[in-house]
Structures are given as C-alpha cells and as structure tokens.
Amino acid sequence: MIRFDAVTKTYPGQARPALNDLGVEILRSEFVFLVGASGSGKSTFLRLILKEDKPTRGSIHVLGQDLGSISSRKVPYFRRDLGVVFQDFRLLPNKSVFENVAFTLRVIGKSRGFIQSAVPETLKLVGLDGKGKRMPHELSGGEQQRVAIARAIVNKPQILLADEPTGNLDPVTSAGIMTLLERINAGGTTVVMATHEAGIVDQMQRRVIELVAGDIVRDERSSGYGASLPESGDEAKVPTDEPITSAAPKVPIEVMREAQPLYVEPEVHDDVTDAAAAITAAATASVPITPAADDDAAPSSGKRPARPGSKPDATAHEHLTLAERLGLRAPGGPREGDDDQEVGPTK
Numbered sequence: 348m349i350r351f352d353a354v355t356k357t358y359p360g361q362a363r364p365a366l367n368d369l370g371v372e373i374l375r376s377e378f379v380f381l382v383g384a385s386g387s388g389k390s391t392f393l394r395l396i397l398k399e400d401k402p403t404r405g406s407i408h409v410l411g412q413d414l415g416s417i418s419s420r421k422v423p424y425f426r427r428d429l430g431v432v433f434q435d436f437r438l439l440p441n442k443s444v445f446e447n448v449a450f451t452l453r454v455i456g457k458s459r460g461f462i463q464s465a466v467p468e469t470l471k472l473v474g475l476d477g478k479g480k481r482m483p484h485e486l487s488g489g490e491q492q493r494v495a496i497a498r499a500i501v502n503k504p505q506i507l508l509a510d511e512p513t514g515n516l517d518p519v520t521s522a523g524i525m526t527l528l529e530r531i532n533a534g535g536t537t538v539v540m541a542t543h544e545a546g547i548v549d550q551m552q553r554r555v556i557e558l559v560a561g562d563i564v565r566d567e568r569s570s571g572y573g574a575s576l577p578e579s580g581d582e583a584k585v586p587t588d589e590p591i592t593s594a595a596p597k598v599p600i601e602v603m604r605e606a607q608p609l610y611v612e613p614e615v616h617d618d619v620t621d622a623a624a625a626i627t628a629a630a631t632a633s634v635p636i637t638p639a640a641d642d643d644a645a646p647s648s649g650k651r652p653a654r655p656g657s658k659p660d661a662t663a664h665e666h667l668t669l670a671e672r673l674g675l676r677a678p679g680g681p682r683e684g685d686d687d688q689e690v691g692p693t694k
C-alpha cells in the first residue's frame with residue numbers, strides 16, 4: 348500500500364537529510380503512528396507519501412503506483428484516494444460547515460445526491476450533527492478541526508494521513524477523534540498519523556514507527572509512544588525484529604458495523620466527472636491565508652500549538668487555492684473570484 352525503498356530526502360541548503368535511507372512498508376488497513384521529536388522527519392514522511400515533495404534518492408510506491416512516474420498533471424487524481432488532516436486546519440471562512448465538507452466532493456465532481464447524503468452522515472460521525480449551517484467563525488477551534496477531519500474522510504479515502512490531528516483538541520475531544528479514526532481504519536482505510544500525544548499512542552497500542560533525526564529507530568507492530576525509547580547516537584538504534592506482514596489488530600466487529608455507513612462504493616472517474624471537476628476547480632480562487640481572529644478552544648496544557656510558516660517553504664503554499672492544497676487540482680490553473688479563501692490556524 349505504501350512502500351519506501353532506500354528513501355533519502357535532503358532539503359536544499361541542508362547538510363543533514365530530513366529522512367535518511369528509509370526502507371519501510373505499510374500494509375492495507377494498518378493503523379500506524381509516526382512518532383519522534385520535533386524535526387525528526389514525520390511531516391516530511393507524510394509529504395512524500397502525498398507527493399507534495401519528492402525524495403532526493405530512492406523510490407516510493409503508494410497504492411501500487413510508483414510516485415516517481417506520476418506526472419504533475421496526474422497528481423490530483425492520485426490524491427483523490429488519500430485523505431489528509433493537517434496540523435493547521437484549513438477551512439473556507441465564508442462557507443458553511445456543510446459547504447466546507449462538500450467542497451472536496453464538488454471539486455471531484457460527485458453528484459448532488461451523493462453530497463446530500465454523504466456530508467450529513469460524515470458530520471454526524473465527527474460529532475457535528477446539526478451544525479452544517481454554522482460558519483467556521485461560529486465554531487470552537489476543536490470543532491473547526493473536526494470539520495477538517497470530516498472533509499478529509501468524506502470521500503472515503505483508501506489512505507488517511509494525519510499530521511497531529513488532535514494537537515489542539517482537549518483530551519475528551521481527542522479521544523472521540525481517535526475513536527473515529529479507529530472506526531475509519533476498521534472500515535479498511537489505512538491510517539498514518541504523526542503525533543506527539545503519548546497518551547493516545549500508549550492507549551491504542553498500534554504499530555509505531557519512531558524517527559530520530561531522519562532514521563527509523565523503532566518499528567513495532569503494537570506498541571506505545573516511548574517503548575524502548577533510545578538514548579541517542581547510532582548505538583541507540585533499535586533494529587526492527589521482524590518484518591511486519593499483517594495489519595495490527597482491529598477494533599471489534601460491532602464498531603466496524605457502526606462505521607460502515609461512511610463507506611460506499613467509489614464512483615468511477617470518467618470524462619464527464621473529470622470535466623466537471625476541472626470546471627469547478629477553475630472557479631476557485633487564490634488569496635493569502637487569513638488567520639481567524641478568535642478561537643474559544645485554548646490548547647490544553649502540554650499540547651504544541653500549530654507552527655504555521657515555521658519552515659522555509661511554508662509560505663510557498665499560501666497562494667495556492669484550497670483545491671490545490673488539498674491536491675484536488677494541479678497548481679497554476681486559472682483563478683478568479685474570492686471563493687477559495689482559507690482559514691489558517693487559529694492557534
């Protein structure tokens with residue numbers, strides 16, 4: 348499902364690679380936590396899977412495709428099978444909750460009927476039942492983040508990538524989100540989640556891949572956040588005992604049944620839907636990110652705030668449309684109007 352072969356990623360101007368000769372495989376339906384200190388390479392790992400960036404050396408296969416052979420034009424199509432939850436949730440400030448979740452589906456040309464049933468169902472799943480008409484500024488930070496998660500899963504992706512999805516949520520809300528991610532995973536979606544939340548990782552006991560300065564130092568099938576935490580240096584590297592050959596244990600069957608309404612047969616791509624997608628995408632606009640002014644959900648203690656713009660290339664994304672940033676259209680298309688504004692992180 349996801350395979351890294353001898354992957355090294357060195358950013359321009361950096362002496363040390365962000366990821367160093369990684370070889371790892373993630374199988375269908377696995378739930379994988381990516382842990383490690385800040386700067387260890389977690390986000391880079393996720394970005395490479397998304398083909399937001401390319402490796403300096405090595406090859407990456409996702410969903411049976413060699414990412415090195417996917418043209419830029421085809422990247423948006425490739426990404427339709429991937430849902431993404433960013434650390435800084437990105438909502439359209441002048442559109443309702445319903446429209447924010449429907450956005451992904453409209454861009455890829457889903458039918459009105461599909462949207463009318465899938466969006467409320469997904470909002471219910473993430474605990475936002477009845478809040479479809481609210482505007483993002485009428486929601487707490489935690490609720491805004493749940494809208495972003497709903498948007499990521501509404502198209503039933505085969506893979507869900509999550510970069511600190513609970514980073515700004517209180518513990519109770521976080522637990523609810525993790526239950527939700529577990530249910531999504533139980534329905535067959537592969538989940539790869541970068542996190543610093545030790546409590547969540549310890550409690551869920553799923554596969555844990557730990558990165559230290561771009562190296563995988565631990566890859567355990569069922570583990571906690573800090574199990575066999577290495578000290579530092581080469582001697583601290585913990586070799587993986589056995590190759591992982593099957594997915595980690597799933598949640599009970601009752602939970603799977605509950606999760607099923609989210610999963611319906613994917614619609615085929617054809618010329619009509621692709622043309623509709625192109626038209627919808629062309630109608631979206633690009634404006635700089637406007638951080639929301641208020642937010643009533645303060646991060647709980649010990650949680651890291653979002654760090655927008657903390658990396659050298661972060662601002663490069665600010666003038667992409669939302670469709671582009673979600674990978675639903677190729678960057679650089681025509682842009683008109685002001686419909687595609689974004690809410691940046693409110694933390």
Ligand SMILES: Nc1ncnc2c1ncn2[C@@H]1O[C@H](COP(=O)(O)OP(=O)(O)OP(=O)(O)O)[C@@H](O)[C@H]1O
Nearest residue numbers: 358361365384385386387388389390391658659660
């Ligand atoms: N665009 C970039 N240009 C140069 N260096 C970068 C870029 N993005 C990341 N890096 C560097 O690559 C390394 C890995 O960064 P990455 O963001 O992948 O780590 P991370 O584990 O996700 O950190 P965090 O937990 O803080 O999000 C860091 O040293 C970082 O400074």
